[in-house]
Amino acid sequence: MTSQKTNLFTLLGDYPVTRALKSGELRSDLVGFTYADIKVANTGFKPLVREQKFDLSELAIVTYLQAKTYNKPYVLMPAVVVARGQHHTIAYNPERGPLTASDLAGKRVGVRAYTVTTGVWVRGILKEQYGVDLGKVKWVTFEDPHLAEYTDPAFVERAPAGKNIAQMLLDGELDAAIVGDKLPDPRLKHLIPDHEAASKAWADKHGYTINHLMVIRNELSRTRPDLVREVFRLLKESHDAAVRAGDKNAATLQFGLEPNRRSLETIIDLTFDQKLISRRFSVDELFDETTRGLS
Structure with missing residues (x-):
């Protein structure tokens, strides 16, 4: 050696x-x-x-x-x-009206890329804890997957070039979005208001x-x-x-x-x-x- x-x-x-x-x-x-x-x-x-x-x-x-x-x-x-924890990473614009995690069927939800790890966690959380039918959500992305071999599913839509995820939320072009660790604009709010308690419940059941x-x-x-x-x-x-x-x-x-x-x-x-x-x-x-x- x-x-x-x-x-x-x-x-x-x-x-x-x-x-x-x-x-x-x-x-x-x-x-x-x-x-x-x-x-x-x-x-x-x-x-x-x-x-x-x-x-x-x-x-x-x-x-x-x-x-x-x-x-x-x-x-x-x-x-x-x-x-x-991932529960705090999804946001909405309250100026466009009330919205809860259970209301996402038929809504447009932004995410940086469909394959990002935070997006996978959040979709799993929405399905299990809030009963969301993920197939009824319109996912809107802004970047390609990391792996060139992978193609996004047909129900995933690409945002127009030059669009910004936070601005699309503010303008009502998205109903909600996975925005990451910090809210990008003070007008936005967490979609899951009790996110810390919900995150603890998830971790207790599934691990961190x-x-x-x-x-x-x-x-x-x-x-x-x-x-x-x-x-x-x-x-x-x-x-x-x-x-x-x-x-x-x-x-x-x-x-x-x-x-x-x-x-x-x-x-x-x-x-x-x-x-x-x-x-x-x-x-x-x-x-x-x-x-x-x-x-």
Whole structure:
């Protein structure tokens, strides 16, 4: 086994859980990192899955499930770097009249892309907790899927070029929209007013709602398990530093397969049920012999 230091071209966002690693506070004699100059990590997901641009990367879990479907050369690591409740991410414009989550049948709902992980979580939540028939909602998108091989279903409509999701909500061209972590305009309101309680109820039943985990090249995992274990150690130590610093979100993020199994089972089910993948993977097959044993 070689002890030569290996440098990995890495896509990793700036979060409390990555700060100790990215700042250089944590170092290794075995592995180094060259970080891609990409400020918002999800803008690097398309070159990851289409061009295999990075050795190591964070990746949205639904994008990974689709990447596995199309045999992209990456394997999942049980290291979560982004997770949050999802109930607060869907908004409406109260100036256009009252609206509840149960009222969405026949409505036009915007989402950045049909395949984004937040969209998959929210659609699953709407179906289970609020009885929404997802097939009766008109989904309006603004971007292509990350995977070039995937085509949006026929019931998904593309917004006209140049349109903005928040402005379409304000103008009444959309009835609701999945807008992300923060409301983009003060005139908008959360569609689910009791979103914190609803999010807790979901997590109690299904596990927490994961967004991004780490992936690494299959070949690296196969030939350099020592390197993969070292990467995992560094990620975990960086996460632990954020927990010690009092970051509440960091404390919810889990490392290792078993603590994440229930959440992964849920997102696999939702992704399959929404026809984004062709078969329902088992949790274990998302990992290989090396990454399955990381804990």
